[in-house]
Amino acid sequence: MLKTYLKFITIVFIITILTSTVGLAEIPLRVVVNGEKVNFPDAQPFIDENGRTQVPVRFVSEALGANVDWNGDTKKVTVTLNSRKVVLTIGLKTYEINNQTYQMDTVALLKESRTFVPIRFVSEALGATVTWDQNARSVYIKFDPTASPPPLPTPLAGTTKYYDGIAFNDVTDVDQYGRMSMDKTKEFVLKLANQLSFIKENGKYYIKCDYPKIPEGYNWSLGIKIFNKDGSYITYSPITRVPDCQIPREGSFKKEATYIKNVNNIRNFSIGISIVNSQMDNTGVLDILYYMDGSEKWVIFVPYISLYREEKYTDSFDFKKMFQW
Incomplete structure (x- = not known):
């Protein structure tokens, strides 16, 4: 009888441990563009220290139909879609949309030989809408190429002064x-x-x-x-x-x-x-x-x-x- 009881307790304990472990397992991040899940063959999306979802730029941009260009010398990535051109620089909070300067609350990153960008800023800059589902840990992006893109936010201005002929902006520089x-x-x-x-x-x-x-x-x-x-x-x-x-x-x-x-x-x-x-x-x-x-x-x-x-x-x-x- 005692052996049966101990065996029962052991089974319950193991089940409890397994259940707790499964419960603690984090659901992988998903990115869905116009109803289609984006597959990432190697480097996976993650949430950075600023709470922003970072994704390998090329896969999501191509799912939207955008062109991506990477300049390794300047560490700049350029994403172009229809009338919008977005330029991000690794490590900088400032970025450009159609040659106007804006600011994010995080930065683009190099990780696992991939260029990661904060997906909300890039998608919205291209004219898409972005929704985050916390429970499903999923980013839903919708883009209608036939619709007029929403207006851009007000760009950063800053103050530009010249120092012996060199322009310096206290925000963009x-x-x-x-x-x-x-x-x-x-x-x-x-x-x-x-x-x-x-x-x-x-x-x-x-x-x-x-x-x-x-x-x-x-x-x-x-x-x-x-x-x-x-x-x-x-x-x-x-x-x-x-x-x-x-x-x-x-x-x-x-x-x-x-x-x-x-x-x-x-x-x-x-x-x-x-x-x-x-x-x-x-x-x-x-x-x-x-x-x-x-x-x-x-x-x-x-x-x-x-x-x-x-x-x-x-x-x-x-x-x-x-x-x-």
Whole structure:
């Protein structure tokens, strides 16, 4: 009798565990376009940390009849359907509809070698209607290609100001963290690079620089290392304990390089230029290398975000203008 009772208790316990496990199993997300379920052969939809449903862009867009284009260099995905063109950039909350800028409360992502986009924003931008069923964990998208698309929301405006000829919009030219966008950072650091030079006057060697003006809340970061053939080096920067090697971080300056007596002893220059937000890290640094004998030289923008590739400007850069010693 006792054995029968214990056996019964064990069976009940196992059934309870199995029932609880099944109950806790999460129902997979479904996306249904005009009544047809969209199949995702590899990467699956998911809900991101902002509560938005992220889907691989190509499968849903093609189900709607849209064309999708991916630019790996700029990390931009373009979805075109009839009169609407939607452009999203990986990692940015801002996106474009027909060249007008708008803002989401989340971002497009790269995951499992797929480009994921927040489906509601993209579908509604293309003129579709989107419904979310929490119980069924399903997104229902309806699109009528013969109907007139609904009007677009009011685009972001922001305020555009010009800094030494470079336009900067305080809404569209920042990323999701409030930092200056990578593309805009490149414009500013390349402009500074073209206004930095090493000149010789009356037998003396000088570092000359005209810092471009930049938006409020940002600071220039400029570091210059001059390596000698014996392995020693001199560092010029705004932050140094050596007064003769300290340079300003804004405005214009012409600094005598008092430690340079014979340029024939110089092996190479290494220069780093970036823009630092006063509250957070920057988005990348312009790295300049130049050997006096011409054996090696480069100008490369190195992003601090691993998703992006380095961008080279070596072929178009005027090294003779910068290095006149």
